[in-house]
Amino acid sequence: MIKKYQKDFSYSYTTGFYPTFELIKYKKEYLKCVYVNPNAVDTEGFKKLQISIPKEKIIISENVFNKLMLKENDNVIGVFDKYNDKLDKDDNHVVLQRPSDMGNLGNIMRTMNAFSYKNLAIIVPTADIFNPKTIRASMGSIFKINIELFNSFEEYIEKYKDHTYYPFALQNSKPMQSLKNIKKPYSLLYGNEATGLDRELLNENTLKIEQADDIDSLNLTTAVAVSLYYIKNLENN
Amino acid sequence: MIKKYQKDFSYSYTTGFYPTFELIKYKKEYLKCVYVNPNAVDTEGFKKLQISIPKEKIIISENVFNKLMLKENDNVIGVFDKYNDKLDKDDNHVVLQRPSDMGNLGNIMRTMNAFSYKNLAIIVPTADIFNPKTIRASMGSIFKINIELFNSFEEYIEKYKDHTYYPFALQNSKPMQSLKNIKKPYSLLYGNEATGLDRELLNENTLKIEQADDIDSLNLTTAVAVSLYYIKNLENN
Structure with a gap:
């Protein structure tokens, strides 16, 4: 039986039907x-x-649910071996430098999927x-996108x-709205929740999302969502 | 001394310096x-x-921090009496129908503040x-916007x-991108995280954020953020 x-671990698991499918x-x-x-059969x-899957891969058991003490009221757990992806070199990328929050990370994957971004580079250290x-926060979007980890931005580029x-x-940086077209393939870079991007990664293309003059007014997930939507539509126009 | x-309660409290200020x-x-x-003096x-505040309003005490068992490593708690706001009738509004998650609600306040939306109507029941x-999720933005609760959408309108x-x-609904101008003052309506907006509130102005064909691909916070940004810029153009 799996452990909490x-x-x-070399494996992990989904919780709930949607991410498991x-x-x-x-x-x-x-x-x-x-x-x-058993109460979900x-x-x-x-x-x-x-x-959807071979019979021998389905295990009906109450024990494992008691043992893992899931917070949500989930009745399904999908166990899988961890794997490595490679990014599509011809497609556009999202790059996160040292994301620290699992909820944010999962939510960003979900948003990427919504706006058809399929490649995520992460500069370590990273939230797991x-x-x-x-996985829960991603609603299973993690399985639809390629994710590749790098030790440094230099290694990525x-x-x-x-x-x-x-x-x-x-x-x-210049306002994102001043960007009227974008060169493909492109990479959109976002820094850590607390510290932002390392200064040496900024360049003449650096963009800001126009917002009220507050230090802390957009969280990382929101900043990524707003910019992915804007840039995807720019690309389509 | 305050309780958890x-x-x-007729009062609540902020945690951390930023929201307290x-x-x-x-x-x-x-x-x-x-x-x-005491370790923050x-x-x-x-x-x-x-x-910033009269001396007699500052209480140095370790007990209260032990007692409330705050999750974050916060050293400041700002206690306040709950209050009621009224919305600005000439300004634009965000309307949430039955929001159920406190994190989402706070984050939406933070995003509203970032994009200069200052009036939030909520149709109850609502997350507190x-x-x-x-308050924490709002990073204190809750204090910068007007929030008014309504028993029904009819009461609001x-x-x-x-x-x-x-x-x-x-x-x-029609794609949000097809909206090229907007009549002020306007109200943007968003439904509950799980169930969406009640059908009878939909009208000929109903908008959708273009996204991949997935039932569950944008969470409420993300949908609000993307649309507030788009519509605020539409207004400014």
Whole structure:
């Protein structure tokens, strides 16, 4: 039986039907098994599960739910082996430098998916991308996007040389609205929640989201969402 | 000494220097006192506090911090009497129908503040606007905006007759990008996190944020942020 998640495990798990079906749909090759709470065997979700994966991968057990003490009232756990992705070098990227909050990280994945961004580079250290909390906040979007970790921004840019990069920062930047077209493939860079982007990553493309004069008025998730929406529409116009 | 917050209290409190200074700046008349942890009396924040409010309102005490068991490592608590606001009838409004999550609610206040929306109508039931978690998530923005609660949308629209209202929903709606100008004063309507807006509130102005075909791809906070940014810029153009 699986144990309560720890970062150094070689596996992790989804909680709830929706993220579990995303796992099955997009990363089936890493799926180990799905635990189902006996009180959920009469649900539509369980029926769908039975036609989605081999019978021997479904384990009906109450114990595991008691043991993991899930906060939400979830009746399904999808266990999978952790895996590594590579980014699509011809597509646009989102780059996060040292994101520290699992909720933010998951939410950013969800937003990326909503606005059709499929490639996420992360400069470590990072909040654990595979923690069940991150997966939960992503609503399973984690399985639909490519995520690649880098030790430094230099390592990233060395590998993806052809990308034009646009850092986001409040200082020494121009309003995002002044950007009327964008060179593809591009990378959008966002810094840590508390400290922002390292100064040496700022360049002549640095953008800011116009906002009231408050130090702390947009959180990271919001800043990413607003800018992805704006830039995706710029690209489409 | 104050007790751990409960919804029926006539008072609530901020935690941390930043939200506490926002309270002092914008709602000083409701401030009762500020508790300071003895280990914070050498900080810049404490010095600033001493010149911001009368001496007798500052209470240095370790007990209250132990008793409230704050999650964050906060050294300041600003206690205030709950109050009622009225909305500015000539200004634009954000309207939330039955928001259920305190984190979302606080974050929406923070985003409103960033994009200069100063009036929030809430159709009850609602997540507690004065819970310290909501205040925390708002980073003190709660004190800079007017918030008014209504029993029904009818009650709201009866009182603010001159507003043109724009509901947000995925069904029976036109893309937000097709909106090229907006009639002021306007109200932007958003539904509950799980159930969306009541169907009878949808009208010919109903808007959707263009996104990938996923039921659950934008969370409420994100949807509000993206649309406030778009519409504020539309207004400014």
